[in-house]
Amino acid sequence: MQPCGLSLARACVQTLGAAVLGLGLTLTPSARAQQTPANTLDAVKARGQLVCGVNTGLAGFAQPDSQGVWRGFDAEYCRAIAAALFGDGNKVRFVPTTAQVRFTALQSGEVDVLSRNTTWTLSRDTSLGLDFAATNFYDGQGFMVKTSLGLKSAKELEGATICVQPGTTTEQNLSDWARANKVRFTPVVIERLEELTSAYVSGRCDAYTTDVSGLAAVRSAQPKPEDHSILPEVISKEPLALGVRQGDARFADIVRWTHFLLLSAEEFGITQANVDKMGNDPRPEVQRILGKNGGLGPMLGLSEDWAVKVIKAVGNYAELFDRTLTPIGIKRGPNALWNNGGLQFSPPFR
Secondary structure, rough: OOOOOHHHHHHHHHHHHHHHHHHHOOOOOOHHHHHHOOOHHHHHHHHEEEEEEEEOEEOOOOEEEOOOEEOOHHHHHHHHHHHHHHHOOOOEEEEOOOOOOHHHHHHHHHOOOOEEEOOHHHHHHOOOOOOEEEEEEOOOOOOOOOOOOOOOHHHHOOEEEEEOOOOHHHHHHHHHHHHOOOOOEEEEEEOOOHHHHHHHHHOOOOOEEEEEHHOOOHHHOOOOOHHHEEEOOOOOEEEEEEEOOOOOOHHHHHHHHHHHHHHHHHHOOOOEEEEEEHHHOOOOHHHHHHOOOOOHHHOOOOOOOOOHHHHHHHHOHHHHHHHHHHHOOOOOHHOOOOHOOOOOOOOOOO
């Protein structure tokens, strides 16, 4: 085979692909995504609806209400992306996915985007055929126990049974932490979140481990939340991120900048209530964000006023957070803006 020059790059990729297939080798999902870039944006527009992968039911993040309407932080991100694409946050179909099937659902095209409390890791980023567009919630793993046990530290869990979900970073983190701290435990591994929670509440497990936000969500849903205590240790970094298929830069840009829009809207004081009036704000970046000048919307393949439509649909990041997570006791913490001691930070709109 001749060496590949720049002018022959596409032909060489096709030749290499044919050679691999001829040898009977199987491409990894990552390699397939690189060989045949996805075209999610066109597919979504032709369908007229965004299909969004969410949790099967986690209070504050993604859970259907009594009318069957999906509510929560992750669900609102789905609506924000739909509003960016269509000008209508209701043009979204929610697909509940378990921890074990979520990546397959994205790879196969069953969903267009994952907005499902998923940790961004190197192995997931490189080997699962997906890309992480943005970290929309910074979290960490913790432990919850019955208050009646009187425990003050996770290091007191020697010999305990601990409920944990398989197919998650939580499972590996638990083993790594226990080994490092010489804490022996017995895992109770259950895939479905509802069954896992029931196992903990019924006493089948002494403790329950997952992201601290997830613990707060489960705790808030109990008849007497005060009967459950979240221990002080946070044993990992869990940047929860929005996932898209690998090799689809156009769609990834839209998802990424929708997140950045929510942050910038908060930073500049643009809210669901005042977004129309803020069009008269003289600050150059506000003018660019709201599509008054700069031509940024078309650069994303969107309308000039896409940002206005997103903010009208869901508000800014603070409004979204306060509406979904504050009621279950989750504080901004590291998810405060950069100018308020947090990690959330948007690149400039210019």
